[in-house]
Amino acid sequence: MNQNDLLNITYANVDTARVEMDRLLKSRQRNYSLPRPLYNDPHMFRIDMEEIFQKEWLFVGMTSEVPKKGDYFTVEIGQNPVLILRDGDGQVRAFHNTCRHRGSRLCSAERGKVANLVCPYHQWTYDLKGNLLFAGTDMGTTFDKSQHGLNKAHCKTAGGFVFVCLGDEEPEGDFDDFLLTLEEYMEPYDMENTKLAVESSMYEQANWKLVIENNRECYHCNGNHPELLNTLLEWDDTHDPRADEAFLAHYERQSKEWDAESIPHEHKSFGVRNRIVRMPLKEGTEVMTIDGSKGCNKLMGRIKNRHLGSMRILHLPNSWNHMQSDHVIVFRVLPISAQETLVTTKWFVHKDAVEGVDYDVAKLRQVWDATNEQDKRLGEENQRGINSVAYQPGPYSETYEFGVINFLDWYSDKLQENLARISTSEG
Known part of the structure; x- marks a missing residue:
């Protein structure tokens, strides 16, 4: 337990914390950030681990x-x-x-x-x-x-992804429907015939929910991610309320190319927890490298079109991913303590690609190494501010931060649901 955790212990035991956590979630103002203890109290962190990370499906790696x-x-x-x-x-x-x-x-x-x-x-x-x-x-x-x-x-697998659940029973919901769609949408990449090119792990001194919140919006991108915005379009998906006519026209042109190659791209959502959407990158760019040029000479699977954009896959509570024509990038978030999170990034290429000949590891990593470090700084400063006695929940933009709102709605509903089951079984 670190010093910040010791300073922020406010509940006598975890049972008291469960009661208070349920009260805070029930009384929270939707579209606002969470009350302070949900971001920094060690007892509430333990409840997060027991009721979310030990009961829900988690992304752990690739087959x-x-x-x-x-x-x-x-x-x-x-x-x-x-x-x-x-x-x-x-x-x-x-x-x-x-x-x-x-x-x-x-x-x-x-x-x-x-x-x-x-x-x-x-x-x-x-x-x-x-x-x-x-x-x-x-x-x-x-x-x-x-x-x-x-x-x-x-343990369940689909499209090369591996998910585990530590609970005694599998959680209810539409997870199997998501897996069927994931299998379909990942088919062009033939992930069984890929290899791990490189991976990195980063310890962020911030609560895991702050890491996910930061990922679920690009409101901060213009001021913080110059490397990422060389290729990434800020729109979250084709339904983004900010999407302009130029973007929609760009998407229409790209989607015709994808259709010609039988590449799935229709937006698929399963509640707010799981989502798959293919988005074009900026015109004239191929993949998420510093200059938008190819990252690997060998394309993935049966793909022939380098302008495949990025297929974004969201899985709450712990993963987001970018699937591109010549390499894919997967992200895994695992909580360590109330104010510490491990973020792992992995880059995969065709299994026959040769390092130094077909791809350069430094080029693959450059954009997301920079972006991860920038997000680390943002998350840690966010955590420090929340630790202040002056912190109070602040409002999210329903236009720019609707992804954050969706995440916190899912988190709040799922946690209350699991806490209610405990109360029922104990009663």
Whole structure:
């Protein structure tokens, strides 16, 4: 717990915080930012983790990060280590990365390859489906290995994306409908035949909701993101109320090219949580590089048109993404503490592309490295201001910041829904 967390403890325990959190959410003024404790109180952060990040579907990575049998990567969701691997049947699975003997983490590396999963503590050994194979002879003759397999996490994949849910049950909703559309819209990219070109991780001293809020609007872009605006059009989607006639005409021209290549582009939304929309970039640019020129010689999948724009994929609570003609960029947000968030950015290219020949890592990274650092500064200054005793919720623009309003509506509704379930079960 850092110093700011200690200064901001205002509730005796997490149960008291749950009651107060529910009250704050019920009484919040819609279209305004949240009350201060929801951005900086450690007890309320714990509730966020328990009721959002331990119960909802989360984006964790891409299937091409585990291309072959035994390939794995790990991720930390709060205090929950999770292991993503591909088994011998080619299925991507998710397990809680904790041994069924004494609870030690099985895999400590960020990524690797194994024949079986062997706990480094006492060498308990599991196969790639999580079954316990070996526990030694000292467990006695009555020990039943079949009852001590790895604990699974819910895992679903679509279009190369991997999502996990740590809850006992899968959350209700239209997530499967979103996955079907995601599979359709990602088909042209053939993500199974891509590779991770490079990734970066950034620790931002700000609450995770401030990170998402910053992403959900471009009101701040003109004053802060010169590199990004070399190619990005500020409109959030084709329904953006600010979109002018010139943009709509540009979109119409581009969409005809996409239709000719059978590239899906119609706006698809699933509530305010999940959304897919293909947007053109600025005229004369191909992808989100510093000058708008190609990022990789090899195009993705079956794509032939370099002017594919950016297919933007939103998944609340923790991901936004940009799918382009010759490389894709995915973003993952994971909370660390009430005022600290890990933002991971990954760039993927065709699996046959050769670094230094077909693509230059520095060129791929330049725009989003700059943008991430700029957003980090903005988020941290936002957090510092919110920590002030003088802070009070302020109004959002319904024109420029409707994406933020949508996010906070989803967050507030989902949290109250999950808190109500707890009250019902305890009652």
